[in-house]
Amino acid sequence: MEKVASLIIIIGTLLWLFSVLALEGRWQWQMFSALVLTIGIFWAHFWEELRETDNTEESNKSGEE
Amino acid sequence: MARERVSQADEWQAWAQRYDIEGGIRTFESGLTVKVFVGALFVGLLMMPGSIYLSYVSGESGAGAAPWVAVILFTELARRSFTTARRQELYMLLGLTGAAVGSGLQYRNFIWYAYFINTPQAASYEIADKIPDWIVPAGDSVGVLTRSLLHPDWLLPIGIYLAGKLLGTLRFVSGQYILFRLTADLERLPYPMAPISAQGATALAETTGKEETWRWRVFSIGSMAGLIWGFLYIGVPSLTGVMMSQPIQILKIPWIDFTQSIEGFAPTGVFALRTDFGQMLIGFVMPFPVIMAEFLTAMASQFIVNPQILYRYEILHQWSPGLDVRGVGLFNGLDFWISYGMGKNFSLAIVGMAASIPMLFKLRKSQKAAGERGSFATPPNRGDFPIWLMGLMWLIGMGGFVWLIHWMVPNFPLSFLLGYAFLYTPMNSYVTARTFGVLGRDLFEIPYLHEITFILSRYEEIDIWFAPLPDEDYGRGTQSWRVLELTGTTFTSNLAGTLLIMPILLVSGIVVLHFIWQIAPIPSAQYPFAQMMWPINATNECLWKTSLRDGNSQMLQAIRGDYVAAGLTSSLAIYGMLWVFKQPSMWFYGIIGGSGADPGSMIARLLGAIIGRFYMIKRFGMRRWYMFNPVLAAGFACGVGLIGMGTVAIALVSKAVIVKPF
Numbered sequence: 110m111e112k113v114a115s116l117i118i119i120i121g122t123l124l125w126l127f128s129v130l131a132l133e134g135r136w137q138w139q140m141f142s143a144l145v146l147t148i149g150i151f152w153a154h155f156w157e158e159l160r161e162t163d164n165t166e167e168s169n170k171s172g173e174e
Numbered sequence: 175m176a177r178e179r180v181s182q183a184d185e186w187q188a189w190a191q192r193y194d195i196e197g198g199i200r201t202f203e204s205g206l207t208v209k210v211f212v213g214a215l216f217v218g219l220l221m222m223p224g225s226i227y228l229s230y231v232s233g234e235s236g237a238g239a240a241p242w243v244a245v246i247l248f249t250e251l252a253r254r255s256f257t258t259a260r261r262q263e264l265y266m267l268l269g270l271t272g273a274a275v276g277s278g279l280q281y282r283n284f285i286w287y288a289y290f291i292n293t294p295q296a297a298s299y300e301i302a303d304k305i306p307d308w309i310v311p312a313g314d315s316v317g318v319l320t321r322s323l324l325h326p327d328w329l330l331p332i333g334i335y336l337a338g339k340l341l342g343t344l345r346f347v348s349g350q351y352i353l354f355r356l357t358a359d360l361e362r363l364p365y366p367m368a369p370i371s372a373q374g375a376t377a378l379a380e381t382t383g384k385e386e387t388w389r390w391r392v393f394s395i396g397s398m399a400g401l402i403w404g405f406l407y408i409g410v411p412s413l414t415g416v417m418m419s420q421p422i423q424i425l426k427i428p429w430i431d432f433t434q435s436i437e438g439f440a441p442t443g444v445f446a447l448r449t450d451f452g453q454m455l456i457g458f459v460m461p462f463p464v465i466m467a468e469f470l471t472a473m474a475s476q477f478i479v480n481p482q483i484l485y486r487y488e489i490l491h492q493w494s495p496g497l498d499v500r501g502v503g504l505f506n507g508l509d510f511w512i513s514y515g516m517g518k519n520f521s522l523a524i525v526g527m528a529a530s531i532p533m534l535f536k537l538r539k540s541q542k543a544a545g546e547r548g549s550f551a552t553p554p555n556r557g558d559f560p561i562w563l564m565g566l567m568w569l570i571g572m573g574g575f576v577w578l579i580h581w582m583v584p585n586f587p588l589s590f591l592l593g594y595a596f597l598y599t600p601m602n603s604y605v606t607a608r609t610f611g612v613l614g615r616d617l618f619e620i621p622y623l624h625e626i627t628f629i630l631s632r633y634e635e636i637d638i639w640f641a642p643l644p645d646e647d648y649g650r651g652t653q654s655w656r657v658l659e660l661t662g663t664t665f666t667s668n669l670a671g672t673l674l675i676m677p678i679l680l681v682s683g684i685v686v687l688h689f690i691w692q693i694a695p696i697p698s699a700q701y702p703f704a705q706m707m708w709p710i711n712a713t714n715e716c717l718w719k720t721s722l723r724d725g726n727s728q729m730l731q732a733i734r735g736d737y738v739a740a741g742l743t744s745s746l747a748i749y750g751m752l753w754v755f756k757q758p759s760m761w762f763y764g765i766i767g768g769s770g771a772d773p774g775s776m777i778a779r780l781l782g783a784i785i786g787r788f789y790m791i792k793r794f795g796m797r798r799w800y801m802f803n804p805v806l807a808a809g810f811a812c813g814v815g816l817i818g819m820g821t822v823a824i825a826l827v828s829k830a831v832i833v834k835p836f
Contacts, residue, residue: 111179114753121747136735139739146746147524149750150750150753151531153528153750154529157179
């Protein structure tokens with residue numbers, strides 16, 4: 110999941126650089142990059158916050174077994 | 175070795191733990207005694223004139239000093255009387271003196287609008303005659319022309335202010351308390367920054383013992399440094415200003431402008447060295463990565479981005495040689511940086527939501543697992559209030575406030591006011607309370623909310639810009655209830671102290687501000703900071719207040735979609751890449767703060783951060799240095815505050831004496 114978040118963020122960043130350098134910084138393309146980046150950042154934070162709980166639950170389960 | 179990923183919450187909690195020396199106590203006592211009340215009033219009212227005066231002379235009020243002066247006097251008196259001062263008393267003293275010393279500055283908007291209404295800017299933007307009379311009397315009224323706040327012309331603005339203050343107290347006390355119960359009692363959030371605030375009072379409570387501790391020594395060093403600096407920076411110009419028409423400034427207030435010197439190699443760049451080296455102490459306290467990133471980004475903005483990219487591609491097109499920092503800043507802002515800054519602010523909102531919303535899910539999940547949370551039971555003797563009473567107080571306070579705003583701007587749609595008051599405010603406050611509970615700071619903020627509202631409401635009158643809106647945030651204040659808990663101060667004693675001192679402060683604040691206004695017009699040569707900054711502030715205020723008028727205002731023309739998008743997307747990309755490479759989020763906040771900013775305004779803070787990090791920590795060790803920091807800063811503020819108080823006293827006396835020509 111961490112790698113997916115990183116990949117989305119990198120794609121968003123490259124898309125933004127492309128929109129500025131090759132598409133004259135048109136706001137539509139920039140906003141599209143912003144949308145991709147927002148998804149990536151939300152993904153990253155959800156993974157970051159919920160991973161520990163998942164780990165704990167998993168470790169509890171394995172402990173019970 | 176791979177870098178370990180640290181979540182934003184862990185990062186900020188780790189920073190806060192440096193200041194968390196002890197865990198707090200769980201037995202509660204009243205902090206309100208007659209000696210605390212009188213002591214707070216005495217020191218607070220004694221230092222209040224100095225703090226108002228300083229804010230107009232140097233831009234810093236030094237109000238932070240007064241509570242510490244009160245506490246130091248109190249503890250010294252206790253030591254010499256062979257008694258001890260309790261931490262509850264000291265914490266209460268800090269709060270009440272802070273309120274007393276700030277009581278004059280709460281009216282500063284009256285002075286500002288009395289100036290603003292007669293500025294050429296307000297006249298040229300055609301808003302001078304449209305400023306409502308509940309903000310300031312007419313520009314040609316006796317109350318404004320004679321600089322008298324005690325004139326009947328001011329009755330309406332002051333009356334409205336007082337009504338708002340009363341209703342605000344009802345709302346904020348009850349709103350904060352309810353949210354505190356929810357987040358601290360029910361959800362058991364840690365409030366990591368609260369121990370830092372609690373530490374000041376608990377530290378000084380120790381000094382009333384027989385042994386003299388390091389704190390007294392550190393406080394004295396800070397005070398002496400503050401006295402010397404205060405004399406050079408504020409004392410000399412203020413005292414010479416009393417005797418001469420043009421005051422002598424050893425260091426130019428508020429900055430030394432190098433903008434014209436750098437325009438040869440960095441056109442459109444600004445560099446004005448801020449001369450208030452008291453800012454070094456902020457550098458001691460703030461996280462090093464934030465300060466460093468802020469400074470480097472500001473340097474890159476002014477020496478690379480502005481001249482080499484934005485100027486070269488004619489994005490910054492209004493600049494011309496010979497402009498000073500204010501002119502260049504204004505034109506650069508209109509050409510690019512205002513738009514970019516808007517995008518930047520939206521990115522902060524997105525990042526804040528991305529960090530705070532998953533926290534809600536996490537806490538819900540862990541709540542089930544722990545099985546302990548969910549209890550509304552309060553610790554014994556904390557002095558709690560019935561929740562229904564607080565709810566009722568909030569409803570009365572908010573209902574009255576909405577009615578007051580509706581009376582002030584009767585044509586503004588009531589539905590917007592009700593939506594803000596009863597939907598947005600509770601939601602916004604709850605989310606902020608949670609982020610404070612976990613991170614110790616606010617993350618959730620929707621930028622340009624007022625502007626968006628005004629556009630959506632299709633309301634075109636200028637008066638709405640002067641009215642308050644009921645979009646409030648009580649989440650920030652929940653931390654102070656946690657500090658009360660940590661110091662063992664009963665809630666009832668704190669509320670009683672606040673309510674008792676309020677009427678005295680409301681009256682004394684306005685009287686003192688009146689006399690300070692009588693010394694000389696504000697702004698004038700007597701008040702260099704106001705003289706330098708207020709004209710540019712007036713222009714900015716005119717630009718904003720007319721931004722939605724007729725659909726083709728200067729401000730609307732300045733806002734460009736592609737630049738706003740650039741601000742938003744570049745900031746998100748920076749945040750995202752820092753996350754990908756597992757770098758601290760503090761770098762992001764530094765970069766965002768520094769982009770487009772003047773690096774000269776950060777030199778003092780940077781020096782403080784470097785000295786702290788590379789000398790002080792090595793010399794004293796990290797733990798001791800972070801123990802010294804708040805006490806040293808308090809001592810310094812105390813020294814500067816004393817100088818301010820002395821100079822305003824001399825200025826007031828000299829104005830009261832009439833020199834006869836024979």
